[in-house]
Amino acid sequence: MRYQITFAKTGAMRFTGHLDVHTTLERTMRRANLPLVYSEGFTPRPKLSLASALPLGYTSEAEVGEFWLKEELPVDEVAKAFHAAAPPGIALKKLTTAPYEASKLQNALTAAEFVITFRERLPGLAEKVGEMMAVAELPRVRVRKGKKKTYDLRELIYEAQALPGEGDEPDRLRLLLRAEPNATGRPDELLEELGIDPLSPKIHRTRLLFEEIVNA
Amino acid sequence: MDFSPQQIEKQLDYILPRVQRPGRYTGGELNQVVKDWDQTQTKVALAFPDIYDIGMSNYGLAIFYDNINQQPNMLAERAFVPWSDMEAEMRQEGLPLYSLESKRPIREFNILGISIPYETLYTNTLNLLDLSGIPLFSAERGPDHPLVIGGGHAMMNPEPMHAFLDAVVVGEGEEVLMEIIAAYQAWQESGEPRRKLLERLAKLWGVYVPLLYQDYYDENGLFSYIEALHEDATLPVIKRIVGKLPPPTTNLIVPYIDTVHNRIPIEIMRGCTRGCRFCQAGMITRPVRERQVDEIIQAISDAMDKTGFEEVGLLSLSSSDYSQVLELVTEVGERFSERALSISLPSLRIESFSVELMDALKDTRRSGFTLAPEAATERMRQIINKPVSTEQLLETAREIYSRGWTNIKLYFMIGHPEETLEDVLAIAELCKMVLKEGTQVIGRKAKVTAGVSTFVPKPHTPFQWSPTDTVEQIRAKQDLLRRELRGPGLKLNWNNPDETMLEAVLSRGDRRVAEAVYQAWRSGAKFDAWHEHFNWDRWLQAFSAVGLDPDDYSHRERMIDEPFPWEHISSTVRRKFLTEDYLMSKRGETRIDCRKRCFACGILPTFTDMRREIPGKAWMCPELKPKPGKKADIEVIPVDKVGSGD
Structure with a gap:
């Protein structure tokens, strides 16, 4: 039986990398005594996959994953067991049976929404964002495994909206970025393009969109 | 003047996105224990002088952490040294070393317990003290500084570290750590000066207080003898052991990031009867004591429920020698293979029986x-x-x-x-x-x-x-x-x-070597166990600066009757036994497994009463006759429990 889980990743868990999040979820389900399906072979791994790796340091309220159980257990029961066994920093938001039977979760993903909270006021943020969205192309270079690759940042941005803080509130920025295999927008790259230190603000993922057409 | 937990959190918020593997520095993992700071009398920081990834796999610290936190009037929190990138950030911000649980500066704890199992951690230990803002030298610490205790296998020769530790636990810490805390609490209530605390500690079996001793050398610069400067400073300091291994700790912290041994550790047996002459662990962890199979199975089951770990390590110095090993392995294989638990059984003997054991584990890899x-x-x-x-x-x-x-x-x-x-x-x-x-x-x-x-x-x-x-x-x-x-x-x-040279010099060092350790640290030595940090030239300069010849410690064959600078620390294995064994090795003579025949290494004469209290197969040493003269003590030992002579 295949289930889909949505969970929040907060607190100290934000510094747990993608592989270790897998391990953390696996251990949670082991503690919950859920009958995970394991792969065959030399190193049995549970059948568990996450829609999208969250960069280290980001928090999220919308991480989505899938897992398989040997038995067909009621959704409520699985949710209750998972909730009770979850470690600090992982909170169950939603549990259903898997809706995307045909395709892999990663392939069904289309976009991700982020909210960035800055430490200080950023005068002119809205204008800068507006200028960025007005251009047709934003060519940038990404270095991966020692290889340089040119890409267009602009086509990875569906929406970018400055949210000026009121009173004591800090400024924020809401982003809707493309998240398809081989076409994933990264908030840190966008911040660099805006001339903002990407390590300074708090970046929070608020939504993952699946099999939905997003109008750019 | 000191940082509050909130201030430390705030600094970390800024620093952590900028360092490698920030998950090392956050704490907050499943099963960590955070107690009410203000309501708890005695606060103990437990530290390992290497990074989180290594230190979280230290079995001793996991035991002490659980033991202390089980007690109502004390708490234990963890600390590890930061990797160099984090250290640079901390030093730049003036951020002191803090505990992972409550983010308190280490110097605000009452006691700092440091596990020092091997020599290449010595400079890191100094760095740990320095990052904590604690004076490096025991003699320079005052009433407001934590009591700094060291322990672990390397501390069977604590002399190269004597100047930096207020007290050293000799042998097994399970019981004596509680006694140290009790003595500390009594001292807290007494209002006495710090020196009195050290004297109280010196009275405890298994505790060495270096400040209460003085070392002497002969005209050739060879170690001569050590003198006790106080009536409570015993000579020798005899190692502490627990007569019966307590139930294994199952309240284990589950790391958020990968660590070297990311698994459930269960010690099945302590000590080894084989007597390999190169093996320090085999000499200093005697006598051999075993846990029962059902106790081990129960512990694995509990630990799995509490942690979800996918692997268990069945720890001992020689798994094949655990008397119920086949039964254990069969039972573990049957009970837990359904839950996809993988089992590691290290230190197997070279015999086909070992292959059968691995087969029984249903190890699919x-x-x-x-x-x-x-x-x-x-x-x-x-x-x-x-x-x-x-x-x-x-x-x-x-x-x-x-x-x-x-x-x-x-x-x-x-x-x-x-x-x-x-x-x-x-x-x-x-x-x-x-x-x-x-x-x-x-x-x-x-x-x-x-x-x-x-x-x-x-x-x-x-x-x-x-x-x-x-x-x-x-x-x-x-x-x-x-x-x-x-x-x-x-x-x-x-x-x-x-790297071998450094280990060789430090392992048989005397008190004078402490000065070289200090000099090496001052000139930048740290993480000596890491290739990317190790620098032997720096050490050679440090030795030369303090006028010591490292070769004399590493390459000189000792005279047969030469006094050793570590002999006031007694493993209870006698010099006579070791001398005999050394001379036998020169003649190519072997000794059989001491379960077959007792060679009177010194354990039994020292722990006679303990062995009498714990008869039967709990120890691999021979059983002792009841005490002569005390008629009430005499009882008939059933034949099937007599001796271990197979």
Whole structure:
């Protein structure tokens, strides 16, 4: 039986990398005594996959994953067991049976929404964002495994909206970025393009969109 | 003046996105314990002087953490040293070392307990104190500083670290740590000066207070003797043991990030009866005590429920010698294979029984099978008292390959006393013979990995008199192995000879070496166990600056009656026994497993009463007759429980 889980990743868990999040979820389900399906072979791994790796340091309220159980257990029961066994920093938001039977979760993903909270006021943020969205192309270079690759940042941005803080509130920025295999927008790259230190603000993922057409 | 937890959190918020693996510095993991700081009388920081990834796998700290936090009027929190990038950030911001649980500065704790299992952690220990803002020297600490305690195997010769530790736990910490805390609490209530605290501690069995002793040297600069400066400072300080192993700790923290041993550790047996002469652990962890199978099974089950770990390590110095090993392994395999638990059973003897054991574990990986012949010629194995025949090794290898394992890892040491180049060459030949067994069974899939480390003589062992090989000797032997051990299916790993030199100098150092440790740290030495940080030149300069010759510690063969600077620390294995064993090794004579015959190493005469209280098979030492003269004590021991003589 295949289930889909949505969970929040907060607190100290934000510094747990993608592989270790897998391990953390696996251990949670082991503690919950859920009958995970394991792969065959030399190193049995549970059948568990996450829609999208969250960069280290980001928090999220919308991480989505899938897992398989040997038995067909009621959704409520699985949710209750998972909730009770979850470690600090992982909170169950939603549990259903898997809706995307045909395709892999990663392939069904289309976009991700982020909210960035800055430490200080950023005068002119809205204008800068507006200028960025007005251009047709934003060519940038990404270095991966020692290889340089040119890409267009602009086509990875569906929406970018400055949210000026009121009173004591800090400024924020809401982003809707493309998240398809081989076409994933990264908030840190966008911040660099805006001339903002990407390590300074708090970046929070608020939504993952699946099999939905997003109008750019 | 000090940072509050909120201020530290705020600083971390800024720093952590900028360092590698920030998950090392956050705490907050499942099963960590955070108690009410203001309502708790005594606060203990438990530290390991290396990074989180290493320190979280330290079994002793996990035990103490649980034990202390189980008590109502005390708490324990963790600290590890930061990697160099984090250290630079912390120093720049003036951020002190803090505990992972409540983010309190370490210097605000009452007691700082540091686990020091090996010598290459010495400079890190100094760095840990410095990052905490605690004076490095015990003599410079005042009433507001934490009590700094060290423990762990390397502290069986604490002298190179004597100046930096207020007290040293000699032997097993389970009971004595609680007594130290109780003595601390009594002192807290007394209002006495700090010196009185040290004197209170010196009274405890298994606690060494270095400040209460003075060292002396002869006209040639050789260690002469040590003097106790206070009536409560005992000579010698006898190691502490627990008569019966307490139930295993199952309240284990589950790390958010990967660590070196990311699993459930369960100690099945403490000590070893084999008496390998190079092995310090085998000498200093006597007597052999076992846990019962049902206790182990229960602990694994509890720990799985609490942690969800996918692997358990069944720990001991020699798994095959655990008396109920087949029963244990069968039961574990049957009970837990459903829950996809993988089991690691290290330190198996070279015999086909070991292969049966691994089979019973239902280990599906079958990737590597590790055996440790330690030496390749029978002559050499007699010298080190690990007599295994080459024939038996080859037979075991054949069995391993035919049951599906493709890679055999063979551990050897070079630099054993009396070793010649022929003995080293034999290592290469033996590896090839093992590989040949493999290719005959499974063809070219067969592999042999030879891990060849360099022997360092350790205090409290029969080889404590022996010289360490020089760097030139080691290089010649390693060159030979590199030349001979090549070809398809063969792989060789070895150690940097300079790192061996540091271990050699520090392990048999005296009090004067502490000054060199300090100098080395001042000139930047830290993370000496890490290749990317280790710098032998820096150490050589430090020794030269304090006027010590490192070669004298590492390469000089000690005179048979020479006093040793660590002998006021007693492992209770007597010098007489060690001397005999050393002389026997020179004659190529071996001693059999001491379960078959007691060689009066010194354990029983020291722990006579304890052995009487805990009769039967809980200890592998022979049973003792009831106390003479005390009629009430005499009872008939049932025949099936008498002795261990099989």
